[in-house]
Amino acid sequence: MGFLAFRKQPSLPLPAPNPPPETGSSENDLRELTRHLDEDLGLITGALKALQPGMSPEALAGSLHRICFRPLGLASFFLALADWERDMLAFPYYHEGGRERKHTPRSLSKSPGLTGMTLQRCESLYVRTLLEGKESGTILSDAEADTGLVPQTWFGVPLGVDPAWGPRPFGVLSFQSFQPDAFSESRRALMECLSGVLAFALKADPALPLPGGKS
Numbered sequence: 001m002g003f004l005a006f007r008k009q010p011s012l013p014l015p016a017p018n019p020p021p022e023t024g025s026s027e028n029d030l031r032e033l034t035r036h037l038d039e040d041l042g043l044i045t046g047a048l049k050a051l052q053p054g055m056s057p058e059a060l061a062g063s064l065h066r067i068c069f070r071p072l073g074l075a076s077f078f079l080a081l082a083d084w085e086r087d088m089l090a091f092p093y094y095h096e097g098g099r100e101r102k103h104t105p106r107s108l109s110k111s112p113g114l115t116g117m118t119l120q121r122c123e124s125l126y127v128r129t130l131l132e133g134k135e136s137g138t139i140l141s142d143a144e145a146d147t148g149l150v151p152q153t154w155f156g157v158p159l160g161v162d163p164a165w166g167p168r169p170f171g172v173l174s175f176q177s178f179q180p181d182a183f184s185e186s187r188r189a190l191m192e193c194l195s196g197v198l199a200f201a202l203k204a205d206p207a208l209p210l211p212g213g214k215s
Contacts, residue, residue, distance in 0.1 A: 040190050043068055047197040053205040057081060060201050061093035061173070062100070068175075068194060069095075072187065075151045076176040079198075080115045082108055084168060089115060096141060096176075097149065103141060113139035115172045118156035122169060124192060127154040128181040151176035155183050157195035165203060173198060 050063045061079035069077065076096035080089055089112075091103035108116055114136060118125040127133045130152050144150045154176050158169035173195040177183065183191070 036186075039071055040186075043071060043190065044193055044197070047194050051197055051201040053201055055201065055205075057092040057202060060198055062095075064173075064194060064198055065093070065095055068191075072175065072191070073177055073179070073182065074175055075178045076174070078103065078174050079171060080174070081171040082119050082169065084108070094141075096144070101141075106139075111139060113137060114154055114156055115174065118158050118172045119169050122158055122161050124158065124188065125154075125156045126183070126188060129153070130180075149178070151178055152180040153177040153182040155188055155191060157192050159195060159199040160203065171199075171202075 046067045047064055050067060051060050055063070057079060061077075065074075065077045068074070078091055078094040078096075080091050082089055087108050088105050089108045090105040094101050094103040108119070112120070114125060114127060114133065117136065127136060127138070130150055133154055138154070140150060154174065156172045156174045159171040159173060160166060160169045173191075175183065175191050
């Protein structure tokens with residue numbers, strides 16, 4: 001029985017091994033992601049527990065503000081309700097400069113500002129810088145005009161954007177920060193979820209006459 005002879009092939013250089021993964025960095029990233037997810041879940045769970053039908057709009061917004069103010073790094077936060085028939089925009093809860101303030105109602109058509117723009121668009125509005133806000137028609141509050149401390153980032157979420165709730169939104173929840181472009185896409189999604197919890201608590205109370213239901 002013969003043997004097959006194989007010609008010896010010249011040796012080829014072995015491919016360089018892949019560098020070992022940076023285990024420490026990956027673990028840190030995973031821990032950070034888990035922390036953010038836990039924080040987001042905690043905020044939503046806290047809002048679901050705290051915001052109950054039967055509370056006034058001011059109490060609902062105030063409760064949500066206390067839950068998310070520090071975790072989201074907010075400079076200002078307010079709830080606006082639109083009365084389309086009377087052409088009025090009211091602010092049952094308005095927090096800026098470290099305290100709750102009274103904010104004068106204004107005409108929705110004559111002085112819409114970013115809030116009115118959010119209502120008309122029927123979708124969330126994200127303004128990344130103060131310059132963007134000025135170009136979009138932002139209206140300074142009395143405190144902002146007096147102190148010059150104006151938030152850079154403005155994010156407004158319309159409330160009641162659902163055909164079952166009426167043809168137009170009944171309000172806006174606004175989150176603001178002194179830092180430019182402060183809210184990432186995931187943070188804005190969280191804010192929309194929190195706004196939805198507030199909207200359901202408002203709409204679920206039949207004793208609460210909300211504006212904005214008629215065209």
